[in-house]
Amino acid sequence: MSDGVILAAKDLTKEFKGFFAVEGVNLQVRRGQIHALIGPNGAGKTTCFNLLTKFLPPTRGSITYKGEDITSMSPADIARLGLVRSFQISAVFPHLTAMENVRIALQRKRGDSFDFWRSQKVLSEFNDEARSLLNDVGLSEFENTNASDLSYGRKRALEIATTLALNPEMLLLDEPMAGMAQEDIERISALIKRISANRTILMVEHNLSVVASLSDTITVLARGKVLAEGNYATVSKDERVIEAYIGAGHG
């Protein structure tokens, strides 16, 4: 394995009752890069994320993060190593306020929160940090709004703020900008660009202009297999990629 690779998957495979959602995927994400994972609907991108973060156990293959084999680790422990994912469908805590949502992540700094005898007042030490994270994603005025009352785009923004609250070394973002208005897309793109300065990001995204402007490396997945890999210029000219996208459009 070459230097500078932070996350590597080898022969990653997931079989659902005879159907291979992901098959023999080899993936190397280099430290500090924004790496995009693209492909038509049903290509296996989300399944890949689920495997890499162990939300699903792989049928076959191995995963290495920072040189450590994490194939048999639990998803919570993987998150604790600094490899944090987001979800394709919006994943907020609906009956908690935006501030409380972010604080749930900040609270992890305390270690385990089993102290049921203490007042939650102790969590107010995280308020300033939570506010500044909400500000970063443009949610300042919504800190006391329940997450369930936010628009879809704002929920996605809240998720990003929550993920960033863990200050993870590596982020796996599953379509972070799906369902967002254009101005939000621009804000979040800029945010992703900014936070990538000292982090590694693996991102699934359908918006190809976002992919083109942000990513250093692109891996194209189709029918569970890696079709092509390279920078945007290379990948966008690849005939198999063009065919896969058009083919999917027909099928």
Added chain:
Amino acid sequence: MTAVTETETTGIAVQQARAGMPLHHVAIFVALLAAGLVAPFLLYPVFLMKVLCFALFACAFNLLLGYGGLLSFGHAAYFGSASYIAAHAAKVWGLSPELAILSGTLAAAVLGLAIGSLAIRRQGIYFAMVTLAFAQMVFFFSLQAPFTGGEDGIQAVPRGNLFGLLSLRSDFTLYFVVLAITLGGLLLIYRIIHSPFGQVLKAIRENEPRAVSLGYRVNRYKLAVFVLSATLAGLAGSTKALVFQLASLTDVHWSMSGEVVLMTLIGGMGTVFGPIVGAAIIVTMQNYLATFGAWVTIIQGCIFVVCVMLFREGIVGVIAKWIRKPL
């Protein structure tokens, strides 16, 4: 003695207020305390103590269901076995009432740890089934074990002297002890809900995968809340054994598990005060409709159906919606 327990509980209330209990919650706790102090002059203390014990039981159950998002169909196991152990401790070991209650409560905690660590590996309906299955095992054990007295139960449990000093023979005196235990239990539950731990619990209830992705080992939190809930259910069961001077199969029967679900849903699951209201309604009904015999169950069923149809959030849940404040 009653004076001491009063200042104790108000002391806790004041502390909570400083720690940020919203004013309307403080008001409700104060009103509950006031009502609790006046009630024995107006109503039968034994009836009131029954309401208190079941209110605590239902709140303990609601901690697991309403805040942990876990539906246990076997909470009678903790309530009932604590009741047996407390009765046995007071009668056979001759322990003083506070130690008898402590023994029962600890037994429920241990049982909760054992059953909980197996049950939390399952989700949803399978979780409910596992808890029910274990509760049935506890029931059959209680039926067969020599110390439980089989069909007769453990009768004539001595109430003894509190801390070896205060005789609890009088219902009136015992009432104030039960009031202190219940209010103490309720304040503890309130604190658990509003602690850093409670905050993680809510996150898990709302979106478990997300909580996992933030690095929370959710099963440990589920187990912790399971044990807390079982322990507090045990506190209610132990206290009940001293009130009625009886531990019997009724306490471990599956219908007891059903009743506590009923109380919680009627009052409002996931609300702080709902289960208290639910428990008061069910116990009152059972008491005043006792002459109807088997019909009580049917009337209860009808009320349950009506409640579920009319206010799905339970009585207190609906009120909370009206006034737009969490209750």
